[in-house]
Amino acid sequence: MPISWDPQSQQFHLRTDSVSYVMQILDNGWLGHLHFGPPLAEDAAYTYLGPRDFLGFSNRQREPIPLECPTAGSGDFRVPALVVEQADGSTVLDLRYKSHRVTPGKPALTGLPSTYVEVGGEAETLEITLVDAVCGLEVELRYTIYRSRPLVVRGARIVNRGQTPLIVRAAMSASLDLPDADWTLLTLNGDWARERQIDRRAVRPGRQAVASNRGVSSPQHNPFIALARPSTTEDRGEVFGFSLVYSGNFLAEVEVESFGSTRIRTGINPEGFAWFLDPGAFFDTPEAVLVYSAAGLDEMSQAYHELFRTRLARGTWRDRPRPILINNWEGTYFDFDEKRLLEMASSAKELGIELFVLDDGWFGRRDDDTTSLGDWFVDKRKLPGGLESLAGKIEAMGLRFGLWIEPEMVNRASRLYEAHPEWAVGIPTRPRTEIRNQYVLDMARPEVVDYLFGVLSGILGSAPISYVKWDMNRYITEPFTPTLPAWRQGEFMHRYVMGVYALYDRLTKAFPGILFESCSSGGARFDPGILAYAPQGWTSDNTDAIDRLRIQFGTTLAYPLSSMGAHVSASPNHQTGRTTPFNTRALVAFFGDFGYELDPTRFTPEERAQVKDQVAFYGHWRELFQFGRFHRLVSPFEGDGNDAAWMVVAPDGRAAIVGFYRIQSRTNAGPKRIRLRGLDPAARYKVSVWPATSTPEPAPSLPLGGDVLMAQGVVIEGNRMNMEMGDFHARLYVLEAQ
Ligand code: GLA
Numbered sequence: 001m002p003i004s005w006d007p008q009s010q011q012f013h014l015r016t017d018s019v020s021y022v023m024q025i026l027d028n029g030w031l032g033h034l035h036f037g038p039p040l041a042e043d044a045a046y047t048y049l050g051p052r053d054f055l056g057f058s059n060r061q062r063e064p065i066p067l068e069c070p071t072a073g074s075g076d077f078r079v080p081a082l083v084v085e086q087a088d089g090s091t092v093l094d095l096r097y098k099s100h101r102v103t104p105g106k107p108a109l110t111g112l113p114s115t116y117v118e119v120g121g122e123a124e125t126l127e128i129t130l131v132d133a134v135c136g137l138e139v140e141l142r143y144t145i146y147r148s149r150p151l152v153v154r155g156a157r158i159v160n161r162g163q164t165p166l167i168v169r170a171a172m173s174a175s176l177d178l179p180d181a182d183w184t185l186l187t188l189n190g191d192w193a194r195e196r197q198i199d200r201r202a203v204r205p206g207r208q209a210v211a212s213n214r215g216v217s218s219p220q221h222n223p224f225i226a227l228a229r230p231s232t233t234e235d236r237g238e239v240f241g242f243s244l245v246y247s248g249n250f251l252a253e254v255e256v257e258s259f260g261s262t263r264i265r266t267g268i269n270p271e272g273f274a275w276f277l278d279p280g281a282f283f284d285t286p287e288a289v290l291v292y293s294a295a296g297l298d299e300m301s302q303a304y305h306e307l308f309r310t311r312l313a314r315g316t317w318r319d320r321p322r323p324i325l326i327n328n329w330e331g332t333y334f335d336f337d338e339k340r341l342l343e344m345a346s347s348a349k350e351l352g353i354e355l356f357v358l359d360d361g362w363f364g365r366r367d368d369d370t371t372s373l374g375d376w377f378v379d380k381r382k383l384p385g386g387l388e389s390l391a392g393k394i395e396a397m398g399l400r401f402g403l404w405i406e407p408e409m410v411n412r413a414s415r416l417y418e419a420h421p422e423w424a425v426g427i428p429t430r431p432r433t434e435i436r437n438q439y440v441l442d443m444a445r446p447e448v449v450d451y452l453f454g455v456l457s458g459i460l461g462s463a464p465i466s467y468v469k470w471d472m473n474r475y476i477t478e479p480f481t482p483t484l485p486a487w488r489q490g491e492f493m494h495r496y497v498m499g500v501y502a503l504y505d506r507l508t509k510a511f512p513g514i515l516f517e518s519c520s521s522g523g524a525r526f527d528p529g530i531l532a533y534a535p536q537g538w539t540s541d542n543t544d545a546i547d548r549l550r551i552q553f554g555t556t557l558a559y560p561l562s563s564m565g566a567h568v569s570a571s572p573n574h575q576t577g578r579t580t581p582f583n584t585r586a587l588v589a590f591f592g593d594f595g596y597e598l599d600p601t602r603f604t605p606e607e608r609a610q611v612k613d614q615v616a617f618y619g620h621w622r623e624l625f626q627f628g629r630f631h632r633l634v635s636p637f638e639g640d641g642n643d644a645a646w647m648v649v650a651p652d653g654r655a656a657i658v659g660f661y662r663i664q665s666r667t668n669a670g671p672k673r674i675r676l677r678g679l680d681p682a683a684r685y686k687v688s689v690w691p692a693t694s695t696p697e698p699a700p701s702l703p704l705g706g707d708v709l710m711a712q713g714v715v716i717e718g719n720r721m722n723m724e725m726g727d728f729h730a731r732l733y734v735l736e737a738q
Contacts, residue, residue, distance in 0.1 A: 113532030136162025215476030274490025374416030402467025443499030
């Protein structure tokens with residue numbers, strides 16, 4: 001059994017072959033934390049590891065820390081996991097063990113995305129209930145351990161079993177104390193068009209945090225952090241990952257205390273948050289996924305990739321190969337009509353593309369971004385026959401049809417706003433901030449969610465639509481909902497996210513055949529929570545191949561390739577003005593859910609030939625790219641950042657594709673080798689270069705052993721002065737076991 005309880009030592013031990021998580025009920029009833037990390041022997045007692053006494057409290061001897069759910073105001077001065085305001089205004093808690101139970105599998109969370117099991121035996125869940133005798137608060141801490149994954153999924157339910165209302169001021173999904181501070185902190189930071197750039201720095205005394213207060217998880221910071229030893233590399237050394245399955249305001253914080261231990265906490269951002277609990281009411285935190293790897297960042301990422309792809313994403317499209325799509329956004333922006341779209345679709349079809357996506361601009365009178373959000377009816381000026389005619393004609397060509405929507409928004413210039421100005425988020429006595437000329441709809445109101453479900457189901461049912469791109473193009477300001485009393489306004493941001501999840505849940509259930517792709521000005525809501533509804537997301541509005549190297553590389557720290565939309569766009573690139581070779585753009589976009597975002601009618605004959613080859617190549621290897629094991633090889637965040645490389649390997653190790661990218665050409669650089677990972681050491685691989693024209697070097701003519709490819713690598717330059725003249729070079733190595 002992965003979860004054991006020993007009444008003798010009062011110890012809980014969650015254990016798999018790769019991790020152990022050990023807790024103990026201390027003499028005074030507190031729940032102490034003993035260990036999370038490498039697996040420990042199953043039947044031993046680890047009391048001695050244990051919590052150390054508080055120092056300096058004369059009347060409180062033998063009260064040890066660390067605890068599983070630390071609270072504030074009674075001696076532990078570090079950041080707390082739980083702050084609850086009581087009837088008298090005080091916030092001190094004294095949480096003591098009440099009961100526990102172990103259940104097979106994993107109970108679902110209501111209204112929140114969560115990881116799941118397919119068969120009960122995959123995982124076990126431990127729920128430990130702690131209680132504060134003074135105010136009647138109960139905390140149910142939940143721990144799920146999967147038999148074959150190096151991780152623990154945590155969360156908590158806060159229940160008011162007292163007689164008076166309580167206000168939850170902070171409720172972390174997980175808090176963990178590590179005994180030393182010899183760690184570096186990895187975070188994914190950025191902004192619009194430069195999402196999820198890896199930052200790595202030493203942890204220092206005091207606190208360091210990343211957070212969002214924007215209503216979405218945000219492109220500035222991602223709800224994922226890792227603590228790695230300073231010497232940890234991709235394939236060596238310890239690392240802990242902390243990922244929050246949530247799409248709204250989050251906090252991920254690290255605190256190094258004066259004795260040199262490290263506390264990590266992650267959960268809903270307490271800033272601006274308050275949740276009112278009447279007697280009998282409860283609050284569920286989102287869940288956090290804590291991964292431990294003793295074998296470097298790669299193994300941590302594998303754990304996230306596999307869990308998120310197979311036990312968080314759900315629905316028809318979870319395991320289905322994703323279509324090669326073309327999206328008209330950068331090809332036309334708002335300027336299109338049916339004729340133009342059909343020309344684009346027809347030329348895309350000739351090239352082998354499988355899905356045509358109509359982006360923004362098809363509804364209301366939306367010729368630019370100043371109007372019509374909320375008016376989800378077809379603009380007959382552009383599409384006289386409606387979506388039915390357009391989608392029907394596209395289907396008749398043998399392509400599938402997809403549609404862009406931005407459900408959570410309204411423009412001031414719209415019929416919806418005229419009819420329901422009160423549905424726009426804002427404080428009645430203050431001006432509303434407009435971002436991209438739009439307001440946010442109050443998703444905390446059930447009637448707004450109902451309305452959107454009605455309108456959008458009408459649209460999705462009106463035509464053969466097989467894909468939806470669900471956008472969300474602004475942050476939330478003036479957070480407030482008149483539907484809640486003054487003392488409950490701190491619930492708004494979380495209720496908003498719950499409303500988004502409710503709408504996603506209803507639409508994905510009503511249209512199970514539709515592939516949903518999430519988007520938020522590119523990657524502003526690229527998080528595990530949204531993956532539970534949309535198995536793929538638009539990684540970034542920045543489609544520049546060179547910028548994408550960093551964006552996609554950083555994203556893979558926590559997210560699988562199957563979750564990352566990646567498109568070839570026109571050159572010079574619309575976001576950066578950079579001119580890159582056509583194939584380089586494809587060779588970057590292959591590592592994700594591949595597609596195009598341009599006007600295919602403008603291709604030169606040479607480009608058409610290249611696209612045909614690209615589509616055929618990706619089509620052939622699609623499952624490897626989307627569902628293979630992904631390894632980062634050369635980081636564009638390290639060294640001079642001029643080179644990047646990564647690879648995917650088939651689950652059975654029989655095939656692999658390596659992508660190598662050189663940003664600026666190097667003259668007389670000398671040979672360079674890239675060691676590969678994840679191959680079968682006993683297999684012999686035929687190595688070919690794709691496209692064949694990308695190298696003056698012939699590929700090695702003899703098959704090479706997996707052992708030598710992993711020990712010595714592929715030789716990138718041989719003795720040539722240049723791989724190829726010119727900047728922005730890319731090439732693939734295709735490895736097939738003989
Ligand atoms: C956002 C998206 C883009 C595109 C535009 C349309 O910026 O990220 O991909 O859909 O909106 O307005």
